[in-house]
Amino acid sequence: MLPEADLGVCFQLQDDDVFDIELKLLLEGILLRYQHDFRDYSVASLRRRMRQAMERFGCATVSQLQDRILHEPAVFAQMLQFFTVQVSEMFRDPAYFRMLREKVVPVLHTYPSIKLWVAGCSSGEEVWSLAILLEEEGLLERSMIYATDINVEALAAAEAGIYAIDRIAQFSENYRQAGGKRSLSDYYTAAYKGAIFDRRLRRQFVFADHSLATDSVFSEVHMVSCRNVMIYFNKDLQDRALGLFHEALVNRGFLGLGMKESLHFSRHAASFRELAPAEKIFQRA
Amino acid sequence: MPATLPSTTIAAPPRGLRLIAIGASAGGVEALGVLLRALPASCRAAVVVVLHLAPGRSSRLPQLYAEHCLLPLQEAQDKEEVLGGTVYFAGPDYHLQIEPELHFSLSLDEAVNFSRPSIDVLLESAAYAYHHDMLAIILTGASADGAAGLVRVRNLGGSAWVQDPADAVASSMPAAALQRAGADRVLDLRQMAASLALLGD
DSSP: OOOHHHHHHHHOOOHHHHHHHHHHHHHHHHHHHHOOOOTTBOHHHHHHHHHHHHHHTTOSSHHHHHHHHHHOHHHHHHHHHHHHOOOOOTTOSHHHHHHIIIIIHHHHTTSSSEEEEEETOTTSHHHHHHHHHHHHTTOGGGEEEEEEESOHHHHHHHHHTEEEGGGHHHHHHHHHHTTOSSOGGGGEEEETTEEEEOGGGGGGEEEEEOOTTTOOOOSOEEEEEOOSSGGGBOHHHHHHHHHHHHHHEEEEEEEEOOTTOOSTTSTTGGGEEEEETTTTEEEEO | OOSSOOBOSOOOOOTTOOEEEEEEOTTHHHHHHHHHHHOOTTOOSEEEEEEOOSTTTGGGHHHHHHTTOSSOEEEOOTTOBOOTTOEEEOOTTSEEEEOTTSBEEEEOOOOBTTBSSOHHHHHHHHHHHHGGGEEEEEOOOSSOTTHHHHHHHHHTTOEEEEEOGGGSSSOHHHHHHHHHHOOSEEEOHHHHHHHHTTOOO
């Protein structure tokens, strides 16, 4: 029998420490089982979301959750919500969209055809917002908007373009502040507690299952909008994603980030120049 | 709750501290000023502050305190390295976290205790990143934010100081922290400032 002091060393890890070990194992398991790679996501955010998932699925430990995820694909499909879903708004951060109208649209007008990429589009609020903006600026007809995410359910929601009616007041206020030229209600019809956005806006959308962690560039584009997605990545994965954007963008193509994101701490900092620093719009250098 | 009562004496913080995380809410603007004024220029720990304010107001906090603090102050940015001897503030409308590699990360996940930034979110992530090498301080506030985070800090070996609820403008936040997590020291602001002044060499 071991002396008591040695036992102490073996067992002094707190449950809280073991949690991190279990989390690493779970991420490896998910990669092997489902080919989704979350190993370079922000650990602090993952911990919180896994605790929420454990509560949702009634699991006392991450290991119990792992058992269900590996053996029940339906559970993994639901888990994707915990890993990826960001709550957004249409025309979130109106100043960003005002600046797009002011500084980006005039340049886009010089191209005969335009491709835009909304990376990590989640349930599509940003995609529909951009489509409305392009429509009002007379550019939608010659635009193609690629909307990508790793969450197939979110992509389906994005494509449906139906949002709860109680969110519309906020969307409308944002739209107004973003320099909207009409009334947001011109673009949707209300039915069954939902606002259904105009199918005609959707003709130029291409939805695709694409991972910034494991996939490569699929097209040349004139603008990338990837807002509040990379805050959930660690530095390596942020660098990978920015590398993809740099590769995809045409020379002097545009990159839009979330209001609290920056390129300062990335090795790609010198690959882009600041076009609108406060609104976080960059241009490929 | 620990069997021994928390200490109320003025004494230097634990040696080798690398992080001091401070949470404050109602009444916190002034209380925080008292502590930030007390920090010596030789402080080697990073100081990270979550102060609940109305949306849009908190982005000017570094300027507000700059005149009376000997350390550089700034808003913490996503993926920025956490440096010792610097005071960082959580910006408005995002949670502020510290990653295991000791850089900041932001999150737009839902509010915790009706707050974003939330003190719990900062403390929880900091506890994992720093273990024994951190001190968490809970000041005045009319919320329960910080209590759950303080439990995690203490579980993972960090120290906890809580403002004496009787000394706080709003007592419920320090009281909730004491009830749920306990503390190594319960101090009034004057004692806390005097203790922080003993940091460094």
